[in-house]
Amino acid sequence: MVLIFDLDDTLFDEMSYVKSGLRAVAAYGRVSFGWNEKVSYTFLDDYLAKHGRGQVFDEWLRAHDHYSVSRVKQCVHVYRHHTPNIGLSKVALQILSLYQRVYSLYLVTDGHKIVQQKKIAALGIEAIFKRCLITHRFGIRHAKPSLYCFEKIREVEKCSWSSMVYVGDNPAKDFVNLNAMGSLTVRVKTGAHAEVKAQLGYDAQHTIQDLTGLPLLLNQAFNNPAKPFVDFSPELIGGIA
Numbered sequence: 001m002v003l004i005f006d007l008d009d010t011l012f013d014e015m016s017y018v019k020s021g022l023r024a025v026a027a028y029g030r031v032s033f034g035w036n037e038k039v040s041y042t043f044l045d046d047y048l049a050k051h052g053r054g055q056v057f058d059e060w061l062r063a064h065d066h067y068s069v070s071r072v073k074q075c076v077h078v079y080r081h082h083t084p085n086i087g088l089s090k091v092a093l094q095i096l097s098l099y100q101r102v103y104s105l106y107l108v109t110d111g112h113k114i115v116q117q118k119k120i121a122a123l124g125i126e127a128i129f130k131r132c133l134i135t136h137r138f139g140i141r142h143a144k145p146s147l148y149c150f151e152k153i154r155e156v157e158k159c160s161w162s163s164m165v166y167v168g169d170n171p172a173k174d175f176v177n178l179n180a181m182g183s184l185t186v187r188v189k190t191g192a193h194a195e196v197k198a199q200l201g202y203d204a205q206h207t208i209q210d211l212t213g214l215p216l217l218l219n220q221a222f223n224n225p226a227k228p229f230v231d232f233s234p235e236l237i238g239g240i241a
Contacts, residue, residue, distance in 0.1 A: 001222065002157050003099055004150070006168035007109035007119065009191025011092045017084050017119060018053070019045065024082035025057065025075050035064060080115050084122045091211050096128050098215075106153050107132040108166070110143045110173075131156075144173040147181065165221075167214065171198035179205060184221055186214065 008014035026040035043063065047056050057075035061067040088096075099105060107129045109116050116134045120126050133149040135142050142148035154164065161181040168174030168185075170193045175185040179201065187204035188211060189195075206217055 001103050001218075002106065002153060002159055002164045003103045003218075004106045004108055004153065004164060004166045005096075006166070006170070006174060007107060007116065008111070009169045009193065010167060010188055011096075011125070012086055012088050012119075012123060014191055016086045017115075018048065020084040020086055021079040021082055022048065022056075023085070025060075025078050028075065028078045029060075029064075033064065033066065080112060081118070084118055086119065086122050088123055088125065089211075095211050095214060096125065100128050104157055105129045108135065108144070108149045108153075109133070110135050113137050144170075145175075145177045147177050150178065150183075165218065167211075168204070169193050171196055171203045175204045176202045186217060188214075 005011055008017075022044040023041055026035075026037045026044060029035040029040045030037040040060065044056055044060055047059055051059075057072050057079075058067060061071050061075070096105065105128060107120070107125070109132070111134070113134050113136045116136070120132050126132055131153070133152065135144060135146070135149055138148060150164065150166070154161065157163075161178075161183050164178070164183040166174065166178050166183060166185050167188060169188050169191050171187060172193070175187065178185050185204035185206070187207045189207060189209050206221070208214060208217060
C-alpha cells in the first residue's frame with residue numbers, strides 16, 4: 001500500500017501558519033515603522049476573524065495611513081517568506097512515525113511553493129516521506145484535483161491505483177479524480193473544511209473525525225490483520241483525540 005497525505009488541515013492546523021505569518025508581519029511593522037507589535041498583531045488577527053485574509057494587510061496599512069500597493073506586496077513577501085512557528089499534532093506525529101516503518105509514505109500538497117516548503121521544513125517531516133510533492137512546482141494546472149503528482153508516485157512505486165490511499169480534508173478537490181481511478185480516499189473532518197458538504201461524487205469514500213480513526217479504517221479496508229497497528233487506539237497516543 002502507498003499511503004499519501006495532504007498537508008494543511010490534515011497533518012497540522014493551517015490556521016496556526018496564518019497566525020504565525022501575521023506575527024511576522026506585525027514584527028515587520030515594528031522594525032520598519034516603529035509600530036507597536038502587539039497592537040498590530042491584535043488588529044491583524046481581529047480583522048482576519050471578521051473578514052478573512054483578502055484585505056488584511058491593506059486595511060492594517062490604511063489604519064496607519066501608510067497604504068500603498070508596494071507596501072502590501074512587501075507584507076505578502078514577509079508573510080510568505082517567514083519561518084513559521086508551527087507543529088504537528090501529537091497524533092499526526094505518531095501516525096507518521098508508525099506507518100513510516102511499514103508503507104511507502106508520500107505528501108501531496110497544493111499552495112505557493114515557497115510557503116509549502118517552509119511549512120514542511122518547520123514541521124520537520126521531509127525525512128518521513130519518500131517524497132514531498134508540492135503541486136505548484138509542476139505548474140498550477142497540476143494542482144489538485146489533477147492526478148499529475150499521484151501519477152508520478154504510481155510510476156515510482158509501480159503500483160495500481162487501487163493500492164494508493166489519499167488522506168485529505170478538502171472535498172472540493174482532494175478526492176474526486178482519485179475516486180474515479182479506484183484509489184481509497186479518506187477525509188479527515190478537521191480544519192476549515194470540516195463542515196463543508198461535498199458535491200455529488202466529490203467526497204471521500206470514507207470519513208473520519210481525525211487521524212486517530214485512520215489505523216482501524218485501513219485495517220478494515222485492506223482486511224489484513226497481519227499488518228501492524230491493528231490494535232492502534234487513542235490510548236497508544238496518550239489518549240489524544
